[in-house]
Every structure is written in C-alpha cells, then in structure tokens.
Amino acid sequence: MMKSENLYDDSEINLFLSISQATVSIRNKKDLVDFIQEKLKKVFDFSDLAITKFNLEKGIYKVFLEHCDKSNQHPDFNDIAFCEYPINDGLHNTIMDSETTVVLSVRELIQNGMRHFVFLQDAGIREVAGIRLLHKGEVFGTMVLLSEKEGSFSESHRRLIKNISSHVSSAVSNVIANEEIEKKEREQSILLSLSNQMAMVKNKDELFEVIDNRLKELFSLKSFGIILMNEDRKTHRAFLLGVSDEIQNSTDFKNIVHKDYDINDGIFNKVLASDSAVIFDIENLQEPLPLYAQFWKKKKFQKIIGIALRVADNDLGCLFVQPKEDFEINPVLNLFKGVSSQVVIALSNIISNEKNASQLKEILSYKEHLENEKSYLLEEVATGHKYSDIIGSGVEMQKVFHLLTQVAFTNSTVLILGETGTGKELIARAIHTSSPRKNNLMVKVNCAALPADLIESELFGHEKGSFTGAVERRIGKFELAHKGTLFLDEIGEMPQKLQMKLLRVIQEREIERVGGKETIKVDVRIIAATNRNLVKEVEEGKFRSDLYYRLNVFPIQLPPLKNRREDIPVLVSHFISKFSKSIGKDVKSISKLAMAELKFYQWPGNVRELEHVIERSILMANECVIKNVFLPNNENFEGHEQSGIGIKTIDENEKQHIINILKSCNGKVFGSNGAAKILGIPHTTLYSKIKKLGITKSEIFK
Known part of the structure; x- marks a missing residue:
C-alpha cells in the first residue's frame, strides 16, 4: 500500500497507467465504486468519498455518487447528504475556482457557515480534500475525499489527486452520459409501450x-x-x-x-x-x-x-x-x-x-322525431281541420275572434271552455296557426281517450324496458311539440296523480321520460280545453287548484250553438259544400222548412251535431235541395211523421249513417274508396265506432 511520499513519486507513471486503464472500463456507478475501492483507497488515506454534480444554471450542487463508510453511520446521513445545496458554500465554490487540489478542515468549514457539515464532524470526519472535475474544459462537479484526521493530504498527495482528476472526470462523464442514454432508452420504451396502450x-x-x-x-x-x-x-x-x-x-x-x-x-x-x-x-x-x-x-x-x-x-x-x-x-x-x-x-x-356518438344520437333522435311528426301530420291531414272551418259572424263569435287576436301572437297558456261540439280544437288550431310557432307542430292529446296508466307515457315518453310492453324507446307528446304547441283536450279528465306532474312540467319546462333519468328541456306552448266546470271541480277536490290557476291564464269561453242561431245558415251552407264534394252528390241548398227546423232545434251536440245532421241529410237527399233533415226528439214538425222518418238518438243516426256508407263501399273500411276516407276520419277511429255502436256484418251485407 503506497503511504510514503517517496513511493508516490517513484511510481506515479505506473499509477497513472493503472488508473487510466481502469477508468476506460467504467460504465456505471457500480464500476465507479469498485474503482474507488480498488485503486484510490490503496493510494490515499481517506475513509469517505463523494462525487458531486453541478447545476450551474441554478447555482446548486447535489451528490451524484458516494462511498461513505464512516459518515453514513450518522442517523441523519440520508436526510442531509442527498439534498441540494448552493455551490457558493465556501467549499465547492473554492474547489471550482481552483486549478489545484483544495484541502480544508471540517472545523474551518463549519466556522465559515457550512452548518450542514456538522454531521460530518459528529461522524468523526476532520479534513476534506477536493478537486474540480472538468469535461471539455467546463467544470461539471467535484471529487471530495474525507479523512478522519487532519494533515492526511500532503503536497504530493494533492498533486497526485490533481493529476488523476482528469481520469476521474472522464470516468464520471462516461457514467453520466451512459445514464442519460439509458434514461432516454427507458423513456422511449415507456413512451412506446404507453403509446400502444393509448392507441x-x-x-x-x-x-x-x-x-x-x-x-x-x-x-x-x-x-x-x-x-x-x-x-x-x-x-x-x-x-x-x-x-x-x-x-x-x-x-x-x-x-x-x-x-x-x-x-x-x-x-x-x-x-x-x-x-x-x-x-x-x-x-x-x-x-x-x-x-x-x-x-x-x-x-x-x-x-x-x-x-x-x-x-x-x-x-x-x-x-x-x-x-x-x-x-x-x-x-x-x-x-x-x-x-x-x-x-x-x-x-x-x-x-x-x-362527438360522433352525440351526433349519431342526435341524428337518430331527429329521425325518430321526423317519423313521429310525419305520422302525426298524416293523421292531422286525415281529420282535415283548417282555420277557415271556424264559421260565424254573430255577436258571440265576434267576441271569440277578438280574444283570438289578443292571445294568438303570445306564448301565454290558453284555457278553452265550452260544451261538447262547440269547436274547441278548431279554436286551439286557429291560435297555433296565427302564432310564431305555426311552422312547428300543434300536438293534440285527448286526456279522456287514454287509459290512466298510459297518459304519463303518452305525454312524457318512455325508455325501452321501462314497463311491460315498452319494447323500444318512445318520445312523448311534449318532446314532439317542442318549439310548437301542445293541445290538452278534455283536461278535466286527467287523473289527479298526473296533474301534479303536469304542473311541474309547466313550471320547470322540463320532463323525464318514464323509466329515464335524463332531464329534457322543452319549449312548448300549452292550450287546454274542457267541457267541464273546472271551478266546481276544484271546489269538489277533483281538480288541483294550483294547476287550474296555471292553465287559466287566458280563458276563452265558446258559446253553444243555441246562443248563436244567426250563424246556423252560414254553417249549413259550409257543410253542404264540404260534404257534397266528398260524398259526390250535387246538393247545393236547403229548403226554408228544413232551415226553420234547424233554427228551432236546441242543438245539445252543438256545431258537431249540426255537421253530422247535414252529412246524413245529404246522403239521404234525392234532389239537389235538402228538404228533410233528421233531428232527434223533434216532435214540432209533422213532416217527419208523414215521411215515416221517426225519432232517433244521435248514436242511432250515426250508426245508420255508417252502415249506409259501408254498404255503398261494399264493406270496405280503408283505402282510397273506403268508408273511412268518405267519412273523413282515420280508419282506426272508424273501427272503434263500429265496435262501439255494435255494427255487424249482417247489417252491412243484408
């Protein structure tokens, strides 16, 4: 072991060759530690070694590699040794600025402010020797040797440390470069693996x-x-x-x-x-x-x-x-x-x-909406209601027309009141077609025609599987009427458990499909109609008062036909023109006697009853003038008895009328020449009437 100064002088060339050969093979930190153990500790009397790496941009250093047999015995070693410290600490800046080996006592360093070196003193370290490490002429770190006694590093030792520093610098540079290469390769491998997963x-x-x-x-x-x-x-x-x-x-x-x-x-x-x-x-x-x-x-x-x-x-x-x-x-x-x-x-x-899924969902929803809209419009075309169907010039109807002009161009909720057959739906349609919403649908819901357990699904729609029979998702009338008008006919027939839900929708302007969790915003104008006395219904607890006040924003009371007899001639003329064309008969007018009968009659069924009476009268007429009309319970005119007409109810008249049409069509219900087309109603409605009125095949084909 080389401890004498003379021995160092005599063997320097061999030592340099040995160190030079050893540093060439160093590739990683382990090789560097082995080099320290095998070469340097045999030459110098030190216990610990630390190689630091500078970050000149930030002005800090950090331990890059250590081999500390002595100081690592201190309990605070890990907490202190591997922290970042300023280069300008009295030791490292001195080493960096010196071209030769710097030797300082730990006691002096502590006295000069390096308080974090106290743990070295406590661990028994007394003296340090340091030399700067250079790569391509630039300082990148230091090598510091730590000894347990002062005076360990003589002049020849210092000269030798300086002379071997270039070899150590080269070895450390190689290790740093290799670590960088390995780090980049590892990062590339990670990114490639991650890229495959992310893809x-x-x-x-x-x-x-x-x-x-x-x-x-x-x-x-x-x-x-x-x-x-x-x-x-x-x-x-x-x-x-x-x-x-x-x-x-x-x-x-x-x-x-x-x-x-x-x-x-x-x-x-x-x-x-x-x-x-x-x-x-x-x-x-x-x-x-x-x-x-x-x-x-x-x-x-x-x-x-x-x-x-x-x-x-x-x-x-x-x-x-x-x-x-x-x-x-x-x-x-x-x-x-x-x-x-x-x-x-x-x-x-x-x-x-x-975004693609959302667009596809939107397209499918739009397609579904169009299909529902098409189906609804076809049904509307079949019923054939138009604004021009509102006939009347009398005082009572002029009041109604005035109210229409006041409310049509607003979004206010309208409540139409009136007896059966007074034309509540025509008024609702007139309001819609005169409003800014006219280019969108007016969707009708007959609250009296639907079973109580289906009204909610009909109004709000349902999700697939939400109840037995819900084999697919269906949008409700509120969604169908979005940006348009929803006409709630016979609102007084709505079950009370649904009145609260309807009230919430009117207030919040949002719905949830049956079985769904998604809240759907809707922009719908509400028009409701009823032949009931809702004030009385509220008093009796059959209709919610809060819903009534929500609906009764703008009430329109339609007069019964018996209160507007002056309009009967105009209505009769309109219906004659309408049914003569659809039935294919050349009937153009009505006799004075028949008109007198119509004016005298009380019309419990109002305009709808008058319409049916004129249609039947045209069917039964043998000339171009209606001479006989078929009014139920009218005993004031002997003409009926003389002609053998007899007295019949509205249902009996309707039944006979349908039978006559079916006979003329040879029993054919739907199609271009079917009875439903002639009667101007959907074929499903005609089937319902046949069943309700008890019409049999024997009555049609006898």
Missing part, C-alpha cells in the same frame, strides 16, 4: 384504466385529474379524476368537482401558458385561490404538477398530478411531458368518438 383507448373508462395503472406506477402518483376547457373557451371543468376513496367521499370534494371555473383562475392559466410542466408548491400558493386549490391546501397536498394538453396550437386543457411525498420530480419532467402528448392523442380520440 387502443376508445372511451373515458379505458383512459382512466391506463392512467390509473401505468402512470400512477411510473411516476409514483397519489392522484390525477384531466381538466378540459368548456366550449365557451372561458371556463374549465373536470373531465376525468383519479383520487382516493377518502377524498372522493368527502363533502368538500363533491361540492367543488362539478363546478365550472374561470380559465384565468391563477392555476389553470399558468399551466396553459407554459410549454413545460409547472410545479406548484401548495403551501406557498398565494390567495385568492379557486375552490379546488383551496381544497389542495386544506388536504395538505405538498406539490401538484400541471402540464398543458394541446393539439398543435389548440388548447384542450390541463393534466394535473399529485406525486407521492418521496418522489423525485425533476428527473422525470421531460418524460412527463412526453406522456402528456400520449394522453392528448387518446383524449382527442375520445372527444372525437363522443
């Missing part, structure tokens, strides 16, 4: 799995969050979060997670403005802070890393991660940036897929 991501759940399993392990993360900008480009909201169950179940978290935040909140905008990762020291964040950052502080997060997620120049949002307390952040920041690029690719695919 397979199709939805949020799959992205969550990749980040939760791979990134948490790779970067030693406690939690993460992907925060995206909203469409308004002014706010942002959480898109995907991976946090602990404890945080997820906390009330504070639930209160902040679904909120929208201004993009210029002091956190989000800082990350967006940076091309690299931004590290936030949570304890030192300055108020005011957004709620989510206040939450970080409250939960005592130490650090949060944020990096912008962008495609080309288009900002999507930010990725935030919370590293574990013992995780070293800086060495992986570049890798973190590469990973964020992979996340952006997956995120772009997800957003694109979601």
